[in-house]
Amino acid sequence: xxxxxxxxxxxxxxxxxxxxxxxxxxxADGRMVWRLSLxxxxxxxxxxxxxxxxxxxxxxxxxxxxxxxxxxxxEARPLEPLSFDGGVELNCRLRDGxxxxxxVIYDPARVTAEPRILADGTVPDxxxxxxxxxxxxxxxxxxxxxxxxxxGIVTESAVGAVITGGGAAIQVxxxxx
Numbered sequence: 001x002x003x004x005x006x007x008x009x010x011x012x013x014x015x016x017x018x019x020x021x022x023x024x025x026x027x028a029d030g031r032m033v034w035r036l037s038l039x040x041x042x043x044x045x046x047x048x049x050x051x052x053x054x055x056x057x058x059x060x061x062x063x064x065x066x067x068x069x070x071x072x073x074x075e076a077r078p079l080e081p082l083s084f085d086g087g088v089e090l091n092c093r094l095r096d097g098x099x100x101x102x103x104v105i106y107d108p109a110r111v112t113a114e115p116r117i118l119a120d121g122t123v124p125d126x127x128x129x130x131x132x133x134x135x136x137x138x139x140x141x142x143x144x145x146x147x148x149x150x151x152g153i154v155t156e157s158a159v160g161a162v163i164t165g166g167g168a169a170i171q172v173x174x175x176x177x
Contacts, residue, residue: 137167
C-alpha cells in the first residue's frame with residue numbers, strides 16, 4: 001500500500017497548534033491496530049494523548065522540540081525516533097521554530113512497532129509487515145516503484161529496495177504480539 005503526505009488532507013488540531021495528515025490506518029475487528037501520520041507542529045502547547053496506545057514520534061523537518069510533564073522529559077531531535085506511552089499527557093516546547101514529525105500510533109496489545117532510520121543504500125529486509133517512509137532522496141522498490149520525500153509504502157517485503165540520492169528513510173517493522 002502506497003502512502004503520500006503530498007496528497008493527504010491536512011486536518012487542523014483542535015488546539016490550533018498545527019495540522020495532521022493521516023497517511024494510513026490498519027484496523028482489525030473494528031479496532032485500530034496502527035495509524036501513520038505526518039504532523040506540522042506550528043507552536044508550543046499541549047501534545048495529544050492517546051490512552052491505551054503506544055507512540056513513535058520522529059522529527060523529519062526543523063530543529064525539533066521537547067515533550068515534558070512534571071515527571072518526564074523527552075527530547076525530539078531530527079531523525080531520532082522516540083517511542084513512548086501514547087496516553088501520557090505532555091506539553092510540547094518547540095526548539096527553534098516549527099517542525100514536522102512522522103508519527104506511528106499503535107495498539108501495543110496487538111502489535112509491536114520497531115523504528116529505525118536508514119541512510120543511502122540497500123534497505124535491510126525485515127520480518128513481518130513494514131513501513132518505509134522517505135524523508136529525503138528517493139526509494140526504489142526493486143525497480144518497480146519509485147518514491148520521493150513525503151511518500152512511503154507499507155509492504156511485506158523490502159527485498160531489492162534501495163535508498164538513493166543521499167537520502168534517508170524511516171523503517172518501522174510491525175510484528176503481532
